[in-house]
Amino acid sequence: MGQPLRVGVVGCGNILAQYLDTFSRLDGVRLVAAADLDPARAQAVAAAQAGVRALTVDELLAADDVDVVLNLTVPAAHAEVALRAVAAGKHVYGEKPLAATTEQAAQVLEAARAADVLVACAPDTVLGTGVQTARKAIDDGMIGAPISATATMLTPGHERWHPNPDFYYVPGGGPLYDMGPYYVTTLVTLLGPVDSVVGAGSRTRDVRIIGSGPRAGEQVPVSTDTHVTAVLVHASGALSTLVMSFDAVATRSSNIEVHGELGSLVVPDPNYFAGDVEVCTLDQRDDGWRALPVSAGYVDAGRGIGLADLAGTPAGRRHRADGDLAFHVLDVMESVIASTASGAAVTVRSTVERPEAVPLT
Template identity: 55%
Template sequence: MGDPHRVGIIGVGFISQAYVRTLAHHPRVRITAVADLDPSRSAALAATLPSARAVPVEKFLESGIETVLNLTIPAAHAPVALDAIGHGLHVYGEKPLAMSPADASTILETATAAGLTVGCAPDTVLGTGIQTARAFIDGGGIGRPVAASAVMVTPGHERWHPQPDFYYRPGGGPLLDMGPYYLSALVHLLGPIRSVTGAASRPRDARIIQTGPRAGERIPVEVPTHVTGVLEHAGGALSTVTTSFEAVRTTAAPIEIHGETGTLAVPDPNRFDGDVRVFPLGASAWQPVPIAAGYVGAARGIGLIDQISSGVPRASGALALHVLDAMTALLRSAEEGRRIALTTTAERPEPVPLLTAEDWSAGQDH
């Protein structure tokens, strides 16, 4: 396999721990540098890694790494990515790729011109849940797919998050926060999106923090907190999407795919696994679909391993741009009251074959 690929982490927030658990002992990866605006956080993380050292942010891109794992705040995603590309480094980042499709396009165009690779979360779509559902659809298990529904509802993150302000500011809201999981899954399952029509509402002007030292504090709501819309896929299927911080619970499956000969219930795309079920035409009950594809036991960071292993990431920057384009177009459609054709597209990523945890954790994933 050659020498391990040298990865540097910038941004040592909560999500960094999930990535480290996946990457720290993978034979194809060596985390060699860690940087954060708070040096104490980067030092603490580096101390837990056998080959890493904490470096100042201004020295990070010159620390001998090959790929930047960009875990900074969303507003910093584009500047950090472009700086890394300017230093000749590959990039893999947390979602979103950038705050706007224009900035995301600039990242991809700059990387392509430099012969560099860009990947982006979510990589949950590479797990057994979405990949098994995709394999079943592609194998004709429900006939020709004609429609889908995707539902994500929660009463609001202020109920559990001690600092929920950013969820209710521009760049936040239920669609931009959780939509990448659902729309990325729909592209894997049904192909790219051609156009969107959206509607949105903001029933409340303020929320009350319910936990932590700021409990009882009112925070303003500046963005729509219930967004719904229809995605027209290039292949002809229509997906109805609902994301909400206004609903308590739903009985619907996170994603359902309706085909001419059956309906497929798809598990939560914010998870890597979960049960896939089918209700065939003429049946009297749901039936389980055996696991047939995907990285078994995967966790956050599998997308970076996939990128390093293949050089053509399934959790690609191109897919992240397309999903961002669809989400921002949905919000614009809701505001303007019209159907909007997307200016981007993305090929369905290559399917993931069934790969056991022993295979991919040992570096035998391709």
């Protein structure tokens, strides 16, 4: 508290640009070091950012002026890098998911507790004004007791634009693991933890054709479900229907709707931080949908606001994008995959408290 959180980033891929844009607008977070398996990428970051040094991963983990490691490596490396950072006594903030499996994620959290360091994880989109305004409406009783929710993400597949889409089509990929963290984290933020799930999946094609870049026209084999549907049974009794697909041509909206006894809410696309929250209440149903004024959340937030939230959280208080929330979200998704394989309902082993709401900030 009172001093900028000094960040060292491991993994200097495309997503880093969004974090850098956010950091440039924050007083509480400062990037000091960058590392990548390709040294040229780390050097490019250092050349473009004043006060940033290009280091090897080992040098970054040993650096005394790095308080937290921003882990932007590929998902398969998330746990390995996180464990190394924790062993070096650093806090960790990672891109989603927390790890490739709940077994790996549990190791990270256990090691962090033993080392007395913090673990946090994206997505932090739930801290923006979109989801937080919707949460305030629910918490204020605007729609009565929540009964159900729908969460939908439909696309024809990332191979149409991504030059190297292979990892989307192997186990650990697919639409659920790629985009599910945004939607499941939002559902848990709005409605609380999930007790059990029932899932089903399908695979429309066994190969995908790369549509852009130097590999355009090359075939990519598909070995995971590319359309996943699930019902999430929240501890509160609310039921959420989740649809994640790389097999649909188009959708009118990739958003979430929450339905309660007294009204319904449209929650904006959880891949973004802002957007209109709309409500239709039983007593004003004839008036149709109306937009709610922004009433909660970090204004003008971007990727990395979770680090600022961590930096501003007093000692002893739970930061909002913490590892326990990310673990529960991963556990829910892993349980959905298990259910699609068995055809039976699966109990989610973990639980978590809803993070503290974000006042209008």
